[in-house]
Amino acid sequence: MRITFLFTLNLLFSISAISQSSKVEIVKSNHSFTLLKDGEPYYIKGAGAKDHFDLLESSGANSIRIWSTNNGHLLDSAYNHGMTVSLGLYVRPERSGMDYNDEYAVRGQIEQLKQEILKYKDHPALLVWGIGNEVDLRYSNFKVWDTIEELAKFIKEVDPNHPSMTVIAGLDPSKAYLIKERCPSVDILGLNAYGSIENASIYIRKYNWDKPYIVSEWGVNGPFEAPRTAWGAKVEPPGGIKAKTRMRRYKKLIEEDVDLCLGSYCFLWGQKQESTATWHGMFLSDGRPTEAIDFMSYCWKGNWPDSRAPSINSIKLDETNWKKDHFLNPNSEATLEIKYDEFNNTEVYIDYKLYPEAFTNKIGGDIQDSVSEIEFEITNNLKDGKIIFKTPSKPGAYRIFAIASNSNNQCSVANIAFIVE
Amino acid sequence: MRIIACTILFLTVLTSCNHLRDIELYQNQASKIDPLESFVYKDIFTDSKNTKLWGTKTNNCKEVVFETSNNFEGEDHLYVKWNKNDECKFIGIGFPWGNYKSKNLSPFINSAAIEMMIRVDEEEKTKLPMFFSLVDYSGNMCVSKINYLDIEGGVIDQNWTKVRIPLQAFNHKRKGVNISNIKELRIEFQQSGSVHIDDMKIVPHEHNYINTDTEFKTTYNSCPIHIGVGSQYWWGINSKYSSNFKFAPNSIEGQSESLIVDVDLSEKNSWNNFGFAFDKWNHVDISKIYSTSALNFKIKSSSIPSLQIMIVSYKGDKRRVQRLIDESNYKEVQEGVYEVLIPIKSFNNYQLIDWASLKEIRVTVKESSQFEIGEIQLVEFRGNPRSPKKWIGK
Numbered sequence: 001m002r003i004t005f006l007f008t009l010n011l012l013f014s015i016s017a018i019s020q021s022s023k024v025e026i027v028k029s030n031h032s033f034t035l036l037k038d039g040e041p042y043y044i045k046g047a048g049a050k051d052h053f054d055l056l057e058s059s060g061a062n063s064i065r066i067w068s069t070n071n072g073h074l075l076d077s078a079y080n081h082g083m084t085v086s087l088g089l090y091v092r093p094e095r096s097g098m099d100y101n102d103e104y105a106v107r108g109q110i111e112q113l114k115q116e117i118l119k120y121k122d123h124p125a126l127l128v129w130g131i132g133n134e135v136d137l138r139y140s141n142f143k144v145w146d147t148i149e150e151l152a153k154f155i156k157e158v159d160p161n162h163p164s165m166t167v168i169a170g171l172d173p174s175k176a177y178l179i180k181e182r183c184p185s186v187d188i189l190g191l192n193a194y195g196s197i198e199n200a201s202i203y204i205r206k207y208n209w210d211k212p213y214i215v216s217e218w219g220v221n222g223p224f225e226a227p228r229t230a231w232g233a234k235v236e237p238p239g240g241i242k243a244k245t246r247m248r249r250y251k252k253l254i255e256e257d258v259d260l261c262l263g264s265y266c267f268l269w270g271q272k273q274e275s276t277a278t279w280h281g282m283f284l285s286d287g288r289p290t291e292a293i294d295f296m297s298y299c300w301k302g303n304w305p306d307s308r309a310p311s312i313n314s315i316k317l318d319e320t321n322w323k324k325d326h327f328l329n330p331n332s333e334a335t336l337e338i339k340y341d342e343f344n345n346t347e348v349y350i351d352y353k354l355y356p357e358a359f360t361n362k363i364g365g366d367i368q369d370s371v372s373e374i375e376f377e378i379t380n381n382l383k384d385g386k387i388i389f390k391t392p393s394k395p396g397a398y399r400i401f402a403i404a405s406n407s408n409n410q411c412s413v414a415n416i417a418f419i420v421e
Numbered sequence: 422m423r424i425i426a427c428t429i430l431f432l433t434v435l436t437s438c439n440h441l442r443d444i445e446l447y448q449n450q451a452s453k454i455d456p457l458e459s460f461v462y463k464d465i466f467t468d469s470k471n472t473k474l475w476g477t478k479t480n481n482c483k484e485v486v487f488e489t490s491n492n493f494e495g496e497d498h499l500y501v502k503w504n505k506n507d508e509c510k511f512i513g514i515g516f517p518w519g520n521y522k523s524k525n526l527s528p529f530i531n532s533a534a535i536e537m538m539i540r541v542d543e544e545e546k547t548k549l550p551m552f553f554s555l556v557d558y559s560g561n562m563c564v565s566k567i568n569y570l571d572i573e574g575g576v577i578d579q580n581w582t583k584v585r586i587p588l589q590a591f592n593h594k595r596k597g598v599n600i601s602n603i604k605e606l607r608i609e610f611q612q613s614g615s616v617h618i619d620d621m622k623i624v625p626h627e628h629n630y631i632n633t634d635t636e637f638k639t640t641y642n643s644c645p646i647h648i649g650v651g652s653q654y655w656w657g658i659n660s661k662y663s664s665n666f667k668f669a670p671n672s673i674e675g676q677s678e679s680l681i682v683d684v685d686l687s688e689k690n691s692w693n694n695f696g697f698a699f700d701k702w703n704h705v706d707i708s709k710i711y712s713t714s715a716l717n718f719k720i721k722s723s724s725i726p727s728l729q730i731m732i733v734s735y736k737g738d739k740r741r742v743q744r745l746i747d748e749s750n751y752k753e754v755q756e757g758v759y760e761v762l763i764p765i766k767s768f769n770n771y772q773l774i775d776w777a778s779l780k781e782i783r784v785t786v787k788e789s790s791q792f793e794i795g796e797i798q799l800v801e802f803r804g805n806p807r808s809p810k811k812w813i814g815k
Binding site: 031070097099101102103104105107108109111112115116138140141142143173174176177178181202205206207208369370 | 507510547548564568569570571575576587589590592595612628630631632633634635636637653654656657658659661662690692694695696698702704735736778780781
């Protein structure tokens with residue numbers, strides 16, 4: 001009797017879940033496209049996110065992007081926060097060793113992903129399918145597009161309620177052509193655009209893409225686009241400059257393309273090592289939010305949060321700014337100075353950390369190893385963002401970080417690379 | 422009586438002949454023996470008593486246990502739980518497999534698989550982040566993983582499930598692994614998860630998938646080469662948004678498209694660039710001829726337009742070379758018709774791009790102008806790159 005009751009309850013829940021599954025569609029009017037969710041226009045204010053959902057929701061976001069079904073449970077988390085999900089189907093890129101001439105590997109991947117589609121298609125948080133992420137990065141075998149098409153076609157058959165998108169690493173005329181020709185079932189182009197976002201809306205038209213697009217990853221220019229020091233370290237702008245860049249790009253580039261752009265997912269609502277621990281992440285590795293959160297909140301909601309993080313706009317080492325190369329002697333004294341906006345904070349605490357340079361040959365979003373902190377001596381803390389510290393005795397490439405935070409643990413980070421020789 | 426005896430003898434011989442087997446003079450007896458049948462190292466893992474493993478020490482990233490309950494075969498089975506984090510670069514276990522004796526898998530590489538029984542503690546899985554490596558005695562390894570197609574029933578759950586990895590799927594040739602001298606099998610675990618493994622062995626297996634050799638590549642070893650053929654391979658021409666570039670209606674099949682250009686740079690956001698694939702967006706290889714080639718096209722115009730030409734490749738650290746073309750590149754062949762010749766060697770740093778993987782040509786109109794461009798090709802050029810007009814050997 002109890003089993004029957006549980007079974008009935010489960011069935012009712014399943015039916016309820018299915019009935020809550022949204023109908024998402026794209027409507028075209030003249031040259032413009034609108035995403036409709038259950039008949040209502042739905043502009044994506046999204047983030048690539050795996051946690052910090054409370055803050056994401058209160059900041060005004062309405063959607064998250066996840067890169068694979070390995071994190072399928074995040075659909076529930078997003079749903080519980082009233083948000084939708086762009087759900088990635090992880091299509092192995094050629095650069096990971098996948099051979100698209102290997103029929104066994106190709107067919108196995110397709111059939112496995114079809115099971116994932118069947119598993120998640122009725123989830124009420126599902127907004128769009130993201131078939132593959134940056135499969136075009138350093139690829140040469142265009143047959144990968146046949147896999148994308150077969151999955152998009154399968155989605156059309158089994159899940160007509162959700163459009164499909166394939167996500168590429170920056171725009172290119174060959175990719176626009178190949179996707180258009182080889183993947184007619186794909187509804188939306190997903191653009192991971194960092195520096196290239198500046199011209200994305202013009203070039204998507206020049207390259208004759210005639211469907212809508214989503215800026216599936218965007219933010220500040222990536223490490224792969226950054227200037228380098230003489231010893232190959234990548235030059236990262238201070239947090240304040242990065243946050244202002246984010247806001248300009250959102251307001252002037254993303255929001256203004258009302259005809260083709262269905263919305264965006266900023267990168268990254270979380271933390272990850274990508275050349276440095278702070279490049280793309282809007283949080284620190286210990287979970288503290290940076291000023292990037294406040295700027296995104298302003299973009300999405302139109303007003304600033306009550307409590308704002310301080311924001312570092314400049315960092316100098318021995319009077320020379322962060323854009324320049326810095327050569328220091330071992331075991332000598334050097335002066336680090338930051339300038340920051342306090343905003344409405346009565347007190348700002350500044351902390352400093354030293355790391356060895358994390359050189360990497362990884363590309364795209366491939367996982368990179370973090371580096372371990374090095375102990376160092378601050379010989380004189382001159383307060384207000386200025387210290388004199390002792391350089392390491394061991395020659396090598398290093399990076400020093402300054403972290404300014406307020407009493408609510410909101411913070412801003414800047415770093416400067418230097419070499420001891 | 423003698424007649425009867427002879428008849429019986431004759432019939433006996435005749436019947437015996439009927440049962441004689443055909444035999445060839447040099448029959449190969451070995452071909453009758455199943456190579457896998459005689460392979461003595463079929464078992465890779467049965468239980469901890471009969472099989473040795475390395476990497477079984479539990480640490481912060483993994484826990485390896487020989488569980489004695491709910492085995493599929495033998496006295497225990499292998500249970501691994503792992504969570505990849507910063508503390509471990511590699512999480513794995515190894516199977517010395519026949520106590521590290523050299524194993525020759527080549528006789529049955531196309532007809533055998535590694536088979537194992539697997540189950541998980543919770544949920545249903547269609548893939549596991551486990552990578553299997555065959556390692557030879559030179560330390561080379563080839564990797565494969567569990568393919569959905571060879572999970573019996575298509576799902577791994579709490580029941581023992583048979584999975585197979587065909588030996589062919591390791592693609593040993595590509596990785597330079599000596600498949601006739603295999604030392605061990607390794608499993609690397611990524612991300613996080615847990616799995617029960619038992620009864621791992623080599624079994625006969627039919628693998629009906631092939632590797633194709635499709636390449637999206639076009640190779641040219643001689644000039645002339647028509648480029649910009651097919652309007653679908655052009656970009657920058659989109660009448661919905663700009664009327665600056667239009668295809669001329671007089672294109673000839675197999676020849677380059679012609680483009681009518683009317684650019685007014687005083688207009689805001691005026692489109693001023695276009696491009697086209699070398700050949701249907703294939704990777705184009707002109708590595709054998711690029712140094713003796715020139716880009717050649719015709720311009721119809723009342724005056725010489727200011728153009729920047731960029732050649733773009735798919736690969737390499739440097740992927741584009743560009744230059745502004747000047748009067749030395751233009752030769753008036755009739756009134757208002759110019760032939761343009763741009764030697765490849767006249768591009769700065771032309772040696773640095775990958776001429777075996779060309780993608781496209783991009784043209785930027787640098788000043789307001791009106792002209793028609795067409796008949797684009799790559800031609801032979803053996804003259805002075807700085808004085809292209811003097812080259813008459815075309």
